[in-house]
Amino acid sequence: MKTLAALLLLSLCGGWNVAATSLAKRATLEEEIVAAALGNVEPHKGPSAKEIADAILEKLGDAQSEAGCRDGTVEGRFPVSCNVQACAGEWTGHIADASDQICADGWHVCSPAENGGNARDAVLVGTIDFVDGKNVDGCYAYNANNDFGKCRHLNCDESNANDMGAVGKKCNLKSGQKSCLNTGRIDLKGRACGFFKEGETDGLLCCKDVVSSYSESGCKDASTEATFPSTDLVQGCAGKWIGAIDFAGLQLCAPGWDICSPVDVSFHAALLKKISFSEASKPSGCFPYKASNDFGQCRPLDCSKQNNNDLGAVGKSCNLKSGQSSCLASGRIDLKNRACSTFTSGVTTGILCCKRKTYNIIVKTINIG
Known part of the structure; x- marks a missing residue:
């Protein structure tokens, strides 16, 4: 009889960012997760089932250690946030x-x-x-x-x-x-x-409760330039990126974060819909996200088309249109000068980063013959 440590995806709160597709069957990805958990195991080195279980359960406990209940017992947790x-x-x-x-x-x-x-x-x-x-x-x-x-x-x-x-x-x-x-x-x-x-x-x-300072920066350099009262899952990160805006998240956002893409990612869309025009127009600078606000809609960005190339953004240095609609909860804010998808000095301060929807891993031990 041997033991198989089957990694099952469980949408709890605040874990590693892993793809939600056939996780238990993907040995390579499993090893990478274990490496992240142990901190000193090289991917593809084949850690034992016990190492997998011990490391992941320890991480799982750390992620869920805080109880928001006065008696210390939590009756219900939810997938996206431990808060x-x-x-x-x-x-x-x-x-x-x-x-x-x-x-x-x-x-x-x-x-x-x-x-x-x-x-x-x-x-x-x-x-x-x-x-x-x-x-x-x-x-x-x-x-x-x-x-x-x-x-x-x-x-x-x-x-x-x-x-x-x-x-x-x-x-x-x-x-x-x-x-x-x-x-x-x-x-x-x-x-x-x-x-x-x-x-x-x-x-x-x-x-x-809202804390006075952000415990986690969504920016790769750990310096958050723009924050919003309605959510700490969206942050403005300063810096220059190379290439199209699709690749800006890898260059400027912290691990576990990516450029806000409200057309492609429904979780990002829900986050931006919590940010009002008043909030979005206060940060210094201009931080674009991956979407167009043409015709008062939240549309796919297409720099080759005149009606889809106004890059959505936040910040007081952007093009502010309080009476229109957009990907935000209210108002419309675009990047000036239609600097569609690339960094433009004097126009672009950085990008808007959104927290990825995250998942925890839990281990089940299965005996097989």
Whole structure:
């Protein structure tokens, strides 16, 4: 009997950036992952199954060590970010004042409402897919309302604004609707608006507080030139790149980051849609991303076509058009002088880098004859 360490892809939070395609069957890629985990193993040297298991489980533990729940036990984690977690417990008073009762220090009840909510919370809650939200045991509320397919302020005095958003398999599940989540809609059953109700509510969805400085730079030189209040997963990185903008991410973005490509990568599109014109027009300089904003749309960049060659960007030195639409949440910002895909001195400061959607690796030991 021999042991096969099968590497299975599991969308948890903050792991290595690996392709989500037939991972368990790709021995070469497995060795590269193990090398990254061990730090001192050359790729293709054939580490043992035990080395694989020990290294990856250690990494997995490190990545998930922080609990956002006051009792230290996390009831639900989600694929894209470790900074949003489901925490069990009963609270007294309104949900807006419940953070200190259930969430850990440095965490708070997620409040993602578009009108008056926390913009960073909107990004975090917006990374949760319906499938991931419904897989959590129980029902965990957050401080927002999902009526009319929008992410709205919770108002218990209005019949159309008192369905409290939540995650969990015991909640009211509506896969075909829209909400604060990335896909689908999940509400608390029974309309226990803002308050804990035994039998309906198991706890809260907690989001990590914004820190005063970014713990991770998305720039290759570790110096972030542009940041945004609504998300720390998008950053402006200064520098000159060689060749077309397609290759700029490899030259200027940190490992695990790439040039923001909202047309090609849906996760990047969702991130840019959280950044308002007001936020995007404040950084000094001009940082383009890979897309065109022609005709007020987020379109594929094609420098050979006049209607697809206005490169989208952020920064106060760009071409600012507050009244138009684009890949951003509001307004439109383009690179000046139609310096389409290449670096242009005096026009281009650097590029806009987005965090890649990441995955953790988990090990299962399988006995085979």
